Amino acid sequence: MQWLFAVISAAMVTAATAVLLAVFKAPAVEIVKTAGVAGGAVVALYALWLNDRKHTLESEKVADERFARSVEMLGNEADQVRVGAMHSLVWLANSTPRYTQTVLDVLCAYLRRPFHHLSWDENGADPDTVFVKAQPEDQREQQVRRTAQRLIRDLLSWGDKKKIHYDLDLTGAALEYFQLDGRRVNRFTARRAQFYGITTLPRMDIRKPTLFSGATFHGRLTITETKFGGGLAFTEATFKGEVDFRTTTVGTFLALTDPPPPKQTGKLEVLPGTAMRTTHAGWALSGDPEPARPRLEDHVQQLPGGRADGVPGDDDRFREGDVYVAAKPEELDKVRFSREGLGNERNPETEPDEVKK
Numbered sequence: 001m002q003w004l005f006a007v008i009s010a011a012m013v014t015a016a017t018a019v020l021l022a023v024f025k026a027p028a029v030e031i032v033k034t035a036g037v038a039g040g041a042v043v044a045l046y047a048l049w050l051n052d053r054k055h056t057l058e059s060e061k062v063a064d065e066r067f068a069r070s071v072e073m074l075g076n077e078a079d080q081v082r083v084g085a086m087h088s089l090v091w092l093a094n095s096t097p098r099y100t101q102t103v104l105d106v107l108c109a110y111l112r113r114p115f116h117h118l119s120w121d122e123n124g125a126d127p128d129t130v131f132v133k134a135q136p137e138d139q140r141e142q143q144v145r146r147t148a149q150r151l152i153r154d155l156l157s158w159g160d161k162k163k164i165h166y167d168l169d170l171t172g173a174a175l176e177y178f179q180l181d182g183r184r185v186n187r188f189t190a191r192r193a194q195f196y197g198i199t200t201l202p203r204m205d206i207r208k209p210t211l212f213s214g215a216t217f218h219g220r221l222t223i224t225e226t227k228f229g230g231g232l233a234f235t236e237a238t239f240k241g242e243v244d245f246r247t248t249t250v251g252t253f254l255a256l257t258d259p260p261p262p263k264q265t266g267k268l269e270v271l272p273g274t275a276m277r278t279t280h281a282g283w284a285l286s287g288d289p290e291p292a293r294p295r296l297e298d299h300v301q302q303l304p305g306g307r308a309d310g311v312p313g314d315d316d317r318f319r320e321g322d323v324y325v326a327a328k329p330e331e332l333d334k335v336r337f338s339r340e341g342l343g344n345e346r347n348p349e350t351e352p353d354e355v356k357k
Helices: 002-023 028-073 079-095 097-111 118-122 136-155 314-319 329-335
Strands: 166-169 174-176 184-189 194-196 242-244 248-250 253-255 263-265 268-270 285-287
Touching (some): 136 174
Parallel strands (some): 166 184
16 A cells, blocks of 8 residues: 555656646656656655664564563573663663663662662661671672662763653662762652662752652661652651751652651751641751641552551551641642642553552
């Protein structure tokens, strides 16, 4: 059918060219020669288009096969094979941008696999200062996981490069010396994650909700100059070290845990109009930390059932009626998320259950 269309198009162009030349009383030889060249050009252009389309389809097929092989190799017993598979995935994401979010999802899924290193029990705040006789396979797996963390950081947009925001889902992951300096993230989910060593998240730009519900920070947390534009949840989070949030801003909503971090550096700036979901006694805040208005379950909510260790989820804690401060009725509409509200901004296929309309 496509070739028939090309032949008809070439015939029409040839005929049109012949008619125009005849109108201008060109010699018969010139009419035939010029019309033939015009028709042949149409056929040649169509052949080039078909060849380019064929090349594109073949490239996509090769990319799909490469992705499938790389994911399969992530389950290999040899650590060097797993590292190679990760680098292959990152190369694919850089050469084929449509794979970037998928590769990030795969790397995050790898970090969500169960893993525990003996050094975390000895000194969770700085595991590298402890020398323990861990199993060789644990030592190798530790290095593979650190490679995955570094590759996630490398894939995310930063600086003056392409300003694209991707999602990160590290729910329940065990992370060591996690760093995302200056990266751009769309939605950052790290519910019940374990952060060992120094966690460095400065100068980030996060557009949608950042959820650290139930997470544990065993070492220092640095989030200086980070912009939590879509809101921040520290519900049921545990801080065992210092938190540095100098020049950090949060908008949309803020949910804090009790007790607050034992040591805080700087103040977390609450932007005007931000809905405070909990009281904030003991937290170093500045800006506009108004009392809680709508309930947290209207916006951010953990999956039913709470944490695996029995700690209530976000929805359980706030349904129990903890620390709600009444607000004037006329103030509620200023911060209440309507049924259309956040739902209009989200992709229904990627929206986590924590964020509801």
